[in-house]
Amino acid sequence: MNLGRRPGMWCLASVFMSLLRDILTSPSCWQHAILFNRFNYPFELEKDLHLKGYHTLFQESLPYYPKSMKCYLSRIPSRMPSERHQIGNLKKYYLLNAASLIPVLALELRDGEKVLDLCAAPGGKSVAMLQCAYPGYLHCNEYDSLRLRWLRQTLESFIPQPLVNVIKVSELDGREVGDAQPEKFDKVLVDAPCSNDRSWLFSSDSQKAACRISQRRNLPVLQIELIRSAVKALRPGGLLVYSTCTLSKAENQDVINEILNSHSNMTPVDIKEMARTCSQDFTFAPTGQECGLLVIPERGKAWGPMYVAKLKKSWTI
Numbered sequence: 001m002n003l004g005r006r007p008g009m010w011c012l013a014s015v016f017m018s019l020l021r022d023i024l025t026s027p028s029c030w031q032h033a034i035l036f037n038r039f040n041y042p043f044e045l046e047k048d049l050h051l052k053g054y055h056t057l058f059q060e061s062l063p064y065y066p067k068s069m070k071c072y073l074s075r076i077p078s079r080m081p082s083e084r085h086q087i088g089n090l091k092k093y094y095l096l097n098a099a100s101l102i103p104v105l106a107l108e109l110r111d112g113e114k115v116l117d118l119c120a121a122p123g124g125k126s127v128a129m130l131q132c133a134y135p136g137y138l139h140c141n142e143y144d145s146l147r148l149r150w151l152r153q154t155l156e157s158f159i160p161q162p163l164v165n166v167i168k169v170s171e172l173d174g175r176e177v178g179d180a181q182p183e184k185f186d187k188v189l190v191d192a193p194c195s196n197d198r199s200w201l202f203s204s205d206s207q208k209a210a211c212r213i214s215q216r217r218n219l220p221v222l223q224i225e226l227i228r229s230a231v232k233a234l235r236p237g238g239l240l241v242y243s244t245c246t247l248s249k250a251e252n253q254d255v256i257n258e259i260l261n262s263h264s265n266m267t268p269v270d271i272k273e274m275a276r277t278c279s280q281d282f283t284f285a286p287t288g289q290e291c292g293l294l295v296i297p298e299r300g301k302a303w304g305p306m307y308v309a310k311l312k313k314s315w316t317i
Contacts, residue, residue: 020305023297031077031302033057033098035124036070038131039160042092046070052078057098062277064108066132073098073281077302083157091157096124099282099295099306103189103243106271106310109133113186118174118230121147123154125191130159134166139185141170141177175225178232186238188230192223194244194251216248223255231263236315239269244307252294252307253287259311269310 034049036042049072057071083091104125109115109132117126120140129138140155142148148171155167172180174190195216227242234240244251259266268291275284275293283301285294291311295304 020297023299023302031074032079032095033101033303034072034080035094035096035101035128035131036072037090037092037094037127037158038068038070039158039163040090040092045092046072049074057101057281058105058278062105062274065105066109068133069101069128069131071098071101075300077300085153085157087156090160094124094127094158096128097245097303097306099303100124101128102274102278102282102293102295102306103191103241103308104128104132106241106274106308107132107187107189107239109135109187112136114184115139116177116181116185116188116230116233117141118177118188118190118226118233119143119192120169121151123151125189126151127154127158129189130163134163137166137168139168139170139181141172141174143171143173145171175222175229178229181233183233183235185233186235188234188238188240190223190226190230190240190242192219192226192242192244192251194219194223195246195248216246216251219248220250220255220258223251224258227255227259228263231259231266231313234313236265236313238313240266240311240313242309242311245305246307247285247294247296247305252309253289253292256289256292256309256311265314265316266311267314269312271308271310 052074054072054074057073058065080095082095109129111134113135114137115129115135116139117129118141120126121142121144126138126140140151142151152169159167230240242256246252260268270290271293272290281301282295282303283298285296287294289309292307292309295306297304
């Protein structure tokens with residue numbers, strides 16, 4: 001949904017956002033997924049979750065779903081306490097929006113690969129990557145200094161010391177990483193800065209919401225520049241996944257269409273099978289793209305918003 005272009009669209013957007021706010025702010029819909037840390041596996045918690053009726057994400061298995069990743073959901077909205085950060089102690093689980101795992105799974109990670117998480121804070125997707133595979137090298141980048149501290153603490157809380165040796169954390173402008181490290185990575189995730197509909201839907205301040213909608217007009221330029229940098233950093237034959245947590249067509253489909261139209265070496269990868277496989281746990285809205293998925297929240301499945309697109313870099317331009 002592209003907000004703010006025609007009066008009729010403003011009205012439609014207002015109604016739709018009102019419905020989303022009702023869903024996301026209702027205590028009966030509050031829930032999060034529980035991603036287990038394989039480096040400090042919570043066996044007792046797993047037994048307890050089974051008794052409470054939790055099930056694993058993607059019961060209908062994807063062909064590339066890693067056996068090492070365990071994420072539990074409940075059909076009845078429920079919440080778990082977050083573990084405290086303790087220096088020297090690894091946390092046993094990470095609480096997250098279940099839709100956040102879709103871009104990570106779309107990367108199809110394999111052991112030994114070189115992976116770039118271009119906009120990595122707060123670190124949940126980096127942690128999820130390490131539940132999927134043992135990378136040969138994982139570069140976690142975050143340009144914002146405050147969010148960088150959050151990223152470092154997250155990694156410290158979940159990753160054992162031996163694995164830290166293959167992880168690099170940097171504070172670079174993501175738009176410059178591609179020029180600095182051309183064709184270095186097998187897989188790149190661009191979880192881009194976006195309007196973040198979920199966070200401002202909790203605000204009752206209509207002026208603040210209107211300001212956020214106005215500011216989002218500038219975001220597609222940044223998002224396109226970040227993807228162009230990611231394309232440069234990606235080796236031929238590698239996969240690029242782009243994700244946002246907004247419903248904005250201008251920040252989702254339009255951004256990807258611009259990349260495909262301006263980069264003849266990037267081709268779309270069909271990921272509709274992911275939607276078919278996980279329709280039991282997520283609700284999807286049409287995107288008009290074979291390479292793009294859009295998770296939207298609804299009652300009982302209040303995951304998202306999350307847009308995910310998958311591209312491949314060809315060997316010839």
